[in-house]
Each structure stands twice: as structure tokens, then as C-alpha cells.
Amino acid sequence: MKMRRLILLLSALTLIVSIAGCGNGEEEEPFQVGVVPAQNKGDMKQAMDKLEKKLSDGINRPVEIKIHSDYQAVVEALKYKKMDMAFLGPLTFVQARNATGVNAIVTQLIDGKPYYHSYIIVPEDSELDSMEELVKNSENVRFAFGDPNSTSGSLIPSIALKERGVFQSNQKHQFQELTFTGSHDVTALSIQNKKYDAGAIDSAIYDQLAESGKIDKDRIRIIWKSEKLFQYPWAVQKEVDQQTVDQLRKTFLSIKDPEILNVFGASAFTKAENSDYETIRKAAKEAGRLEVGSTGE
Template sequence: MIAQIARGAVNVALATSLLAGSALAQDIDVFRVGLLGGENEADRLRKNDCMVQQLGEILGVPVELYPASDYAGVMQGLVAGQLDAAQLGASGYAGIYLQDPEAVEPAFVALEADGSDGYYAMMYTKADSGIESLEDMEGKSLAFADPNSTSGYLVPKAELEAQEIVIDDYFSQTGFGGGHEQAVIAVLNDQYDAGVTWTSGVGEESEGFSRGALRSMVDKDLLDMSDLRIIWQSSLIPNGPWVNRKSLPQDVKDKVNGWLETLNETDPECYINVSQGEGQGFQAVDHSFFEGVVAMRQRELEGSR
């Protein structure tokens, strides 16, 4: 479905140029939400069904979900104007902003269970691997999650390089697991010695913390945390934003934002599913909240040229 969205981008751009600004004044007939990769499609659709029902009733139009196989699919859909909203990682938002500053605008981030607005990247290994620290990872293989992931690539790479670790020399091999959940499974299956993922860092480690990829896998009985060992943690990372397509009619954005702002009070279970874990609700943010990550992503792009 995301591929179809991308293929339609040129036609949409032509239609938009022909209609000029008049199309933006018209009411929408569907609200399209992109879902990042990271766990299987059926779980993503199930968790966000409450959004389909509740937001559809508020907007008076169908809400359609578009689960992408990777982060890039949602990013491309937003830039092309074929998606109306999505919950992104900070690096994904930065990537869109650097490509087209007028494509989307951040509205909210989910607060953690302790009220903080950030989370952590963590490096994990199998508990019986004999690897107990980052130093033990020299000469071992590392699975990143996705090239557009903040915690699963951008921040770990930047912070390791800041420690004067040359990624290609230090590790025997690096690669991408195809998502956070898939990377954990690859480590458990001995395809990689370690991986990196996102977690709130709040709550019980034995439960996968209060929010994040590990908690989601524990809740689905896909992971027993006793099978993993955490060997490294990043500095605090800004939580990723819910973004709206900037050119949406303002009344549509107001209704969507109003629903998100009160969701933790009106339907806590839906909030947990939509925000991927327990927390204290959504907090309003703007672009300034992500300027540090935008700068980090810009340096990464410049370094790859």
C-alpha cells in the first residue's frame, strides 16, 4: 500500500499545482495515518484500531492506516503529501524536515511514565554470550534497527563515534535488522552478537521497562528479558513526534490535536496502544524541540557524501 502511495506522488504533485491553493480549502474525505515499521503489521493495525474508530468519528471521515515495512515508507508518504499524519522518531522527523521543511509540523510527543520527554538507546546482547560491556564488543557484530531510526542507528552511531570508536573497524560486521523487533530476534538467533533499540529506561528492566520495543515484545510473549543483557545506554534522546501534514485544513489539525491531547484521560488503553506504552499523556511541542537531532542528522548526511 505504501508503494502505491509513493507511485502516486507525481500525480498528486501535478494535481496540486493545477488546483493551486484552492484544494487546501476543501474538506478532506479520508484521513491517512502512516505506521512505522518495527513490529509485525497485524500488531500495528490491531493496536491502532481505536484510533481508526475514535478519530474517524471526530473527523466525520474514514481513518485509514498505512503500515510501512520500514521508516522510509512513511517518510516518503508524508513528503509526497499522500499521508496526513504519523508518529515518527526524532531522526525520521529530522530527515523529512531537511528534505522539505514545509511537509509536516510536529504536534506532540508522548511523555514517559515519570513525566520525562525523552528516552534512551540501549545496546543488548544475549545473556549467555559472555559479552558484558561495550569493550567486549570489539571484533563482534552489531545489528542496527533501521537507517532512519533515532535510537536504532543515528544516536548510537554518533555517540560511539564521539568516543573515538570507528564503527567499521571496531565491529566485525554491522547491518540493519529491518526494524527493532526484527533486530532483537536476529540477536536471539545468533545472527548478530548485539543490537540497539529504544526504551523509556523507566520501570522494571525485567518487564522491558515501561515503554519501548523490548516492552512490546515482552507483552506479546516474544521475549523474556532474562535472555538479554543490557551493556550500553545512550544519553537522553528527545521523544519522537506525532506530526500532521502542514497543508491540512486547520480545523482538521485542531480536531486531531484535541483528540491526542486528552487521549490519556479519555481512553488510557487506547493511549497505551497508540503511544506504544504507559506514560503521562501527550505534550505539545514544536520544531525547536528537535533542533539538536536535526543538526545531528545533517552532520550524518554530510558525512555520507
Template sequence: MMTGLVKQLKNTVKALAVVGLAALSLATAQAQTILRVTAIPDESPTELARKFAPLGKYLEKELGVKVEWTPVTDYAAAVEAVVNKKIDLAWFGGFTFVQANARSGGKIVPLVQREEDEKFRSVFITEAGSKITKLEDLKGHTLSFGSASSTSGHLMPRSFLLAAKINPETDLKRISFSGAHDATVAAVAGGKVDAGALNISVWEKLVSEKKVDPKEIRVFYTTPPYYDYNWSVHAEMPAALQEKLKQAFLKLNDSTPEGKEILALQRATRFVPTKADNYAGIRAAAENAGLLK
């Protein structure tokens, strides 16, 4: 009699546990009523907010949740916010993705990247009248990178300098960090440094918007291509939501006014799937330069 009662109690506990897990799963899904989004501050805060506004509205419509833009102070803050699950979706550079993935023990998932990010490049710029025409000419001169954690504004430019047997710390007169790509251009244009390194996408945008005159500031070196930016999430985001997010990006195209505006602001032809393995070269470059901690 007692054995049967114990067995019945065990079955009841198991049934309650199953119901409890189902309820918890439902509560978790319902709790995701806000998608918190950020981006590395590789441009000014106002420009980042302007670029994201129509994308945020689009994601709200596609996901059925409120999308909340949360700016961060620097690249490190973006990494920590995603690692600690304070942010759900982040626009990372290749290096910040690698940093976040390392900090989280491999728990950051890159969902999509722009087609352009499969073959991204950096440019080195200087004043039009400068005698600097190649990387080797930088010896003895001053140079500005972007953020220390920037892929296209620091890590990869540094990597190509090292490949050209130029040690930024010993061969250059001084290096500095502007904090953002547009700030690097301003530093060169203002005569604060002899040269600067930044991502090619921001450079081309500034030229097209006539915010910089290529007759006054010129590109003297363009790097070989490498993988760069992506939209990433924490691995603990429900798989269904990850897939819904991915599909929302993949279906964007320029056949609609909405899609055309979003892609233009994101400086993208289209978004394509990506994976962590694509950034193995970035990780190797960071380790080789002693920048991955």
C-alpha cells in the same frame, strides 16, 4: 460612461473572485472526508495495524471523517508519502521527522508526542553469556541496528558509539540492519549477531509479553535520554483540522476504557504538544554522523 462600465465590471470580477475562493475553501474542507494515516514500520505490519485499530476508530469519532490506515514498506516511503501529501498523518521517529522536514523545506509540522518521547532512550543488548558488558567491548564484534532511518534503532545508538570513540564501520567486525526493533532482538537471540541496538519501549514490551527472556538476552547499555517519536502532518493541512487532531490526542486519558486501551497500545502515559525545535538535537546528531542528505 465607458469608465463607469469598466469600474462596474472590475467590481463584479472581484466579487466573483471572493465567491470563488469561498467556494474553493468550502470544497477543500468537504473534500477532507478521509484521513490517511501511516507509521514508520519499526515493528511488524500486523503489530502496527493492531496498535492503530482503536486509535483509528477514536479519530473517526472525534474528527467526523473516515480514517484510513495505509502501511508503507520502509521508513523512506513514510517520509516521501507525507512530503508529497499522499498521507495526511504519520507516526514518525525523531530522525524520520527531521528527514521529512528537510525534504519538504520545513513544511512538516509535528503535532504531538507521547510524554515518554521527551526523554526516550535506546538499549544495547547481547546474549546473557556474552563477555560484552560495555560499549567499548563491542570492538571486533558483530552488531545489528534496526532500520538505517531509525532514530532509536540506528541514529542515536550510532551517535553514542561515536561519542565513545567507536567507529561502527572500522571498529566492529560487521554491522547489519534488521529493519525493525523486534527483528533486532530476534537476530541477537538467533545468534546471527553478537549484539543489537533498539528502542527501549519495544524492548520493555517484548519482555513484559514474555516474547524475550531477559535471563537469555540482557541489556548491557542504556543511552542517555533524547527526543524521539511524534505524530506529524503537512503544513498545508487546514489549520482547523490540525488543531482538531491535536486536541483529539491531548484529551486521551486512561479514565475511560477507550482511552486506556489506546494509550496502552501506544505505550504512552499521555500525549503532549511538541514542536520542530525539540528535534534540533536529532538533526545535529544526523548531520554529525553524515546521515542527513
């Protein structure tokens, strides 16, 4: 009789432990999201906390958003499957897609349009008033790109300058000085304060910096504007299932919170496809900015 009770007790304990184990096993790992700030990342924290909650409710799963210091850090994290989704510049997206097969699902609208431009800006009192004048006087110009992996702050303007014969590489160029500031806001302030004579910047971020009072438009002039560029995408790993993709898109498209939208300079979000970035992919390939031998696509 005692033996039977002991067996029943052990069975009950085993069942309890089993149930407890199943409960722990059902706790999902957070859906990891990486964001590369186009400006000072300190300004993004509160908005990202809100977005984290919004996405978590949308996909019914914990979401963890991490702000990364640069584009390359996010590409590496995607390569090693340390994140499920990332907010990337167009150039970084095509590089990540080339390496890992990530898919664009959403982008932002700026004043109702999913496009932006690359600008070259100069101090307001500069004698340079056009791309032609910049090229003609390149030997006396201190030029600033943004992040080396930025579409509007590096890739597109470097191609334009290369076509005009004043830029071949970071080491081979006809400028008095060439530098990378690392971000669009630093570029804008550097031009405003005449640290450099000309610089490349994202048009939407330029407008956002002016509207927020971080730069003074009256102290800066735009002397060159690129063709339309499709806005920054949110991209997911190719392993992310279609249901989650649909939920993410639905959630982004429903966002009305101005604090979340403003940090991206957005009026709203809209659907994006890989094909939207084909022009950037071709430009990156021609400029030698895609890894050779990748199996991502």
C-alpha cells in the same frame, strides 16, 4: 403551452442534477495518516482501526490510516503529498521536516515521560559488559543495527561508536560483521538467540517486548544507554489548518483506550513541538543524514 411545460421539466431536472452534484462534491477526501510500525505491523491492525474511528470523530472527517513497511516509504509519501499526517521516528521526522516542512504536534508518554533511550544489548552470558569492552573487542563482534533510518536503532548508537573509533560507515568499521535487522523486535530476538553479539534498540520497545513476553529479559543484558531522546512524533503537513491541528491534539490527548496506547508502548499522549527534536536534527546533520539543498525549512 407544451413548450412551457417542457422548459419547466428540463429546469426541474437540471436542478435535481445540480443538487445531486453538490452532494457528491461535499464528500470530503479522507484525511490520510501513515504509520511506521516499530514492531511487527500485523500486531497493529485492530488498534489502528480504533484510532482511525477516534480521529475521524475528533476532526469530523473521514480518516484513513495506512501501515507502511518502512520509514523511507512514509517520507516519500509526505514529499508527494500522499498523506496528511504521519507517525515517525525522531530521525525520520527531522528528515521529513527538512524535505517538506512537516510539523510535530503530538508524541506519546512512556510511564508519564516523553523520553526514551537507545540501548546496546548483548546476550546474558556475553563477556561484553560495557561499551568499552565492546570497542576493545570489536573485531570479534557481530553487531546489529535496526532500521537504517531509526534514531535509537541506528543514528544515535552509530554516532557513539564513531566517536570511539570503531565505526565510520556501513562499509568502513572494525566489527567482524555489521548488519541491519530492519526492526527493533528482530534485533532483540537476534541478540536473545545469539545470532549477533550486540545490537542497538529503542529502550521503550525493549521494555514493551519484555512485558508482552516476546523476549526474555533474563537472556539479555544492557551494556550501554544513551542520553534522553524525545519520543516519536505525529507530524502533519504544513498545509494542515490550525483548527484541524487543535482537534487532532485534543483527540490524541483524550485517548484512554489501552489497546491503542499499548501498540505505541504509551501511557498517554502529549503535545509536541518542532523544537523538541532540535538535538536529533543537529545529530542527523553532523552524521550527513539530512538532504543537502532542501527547502523544507
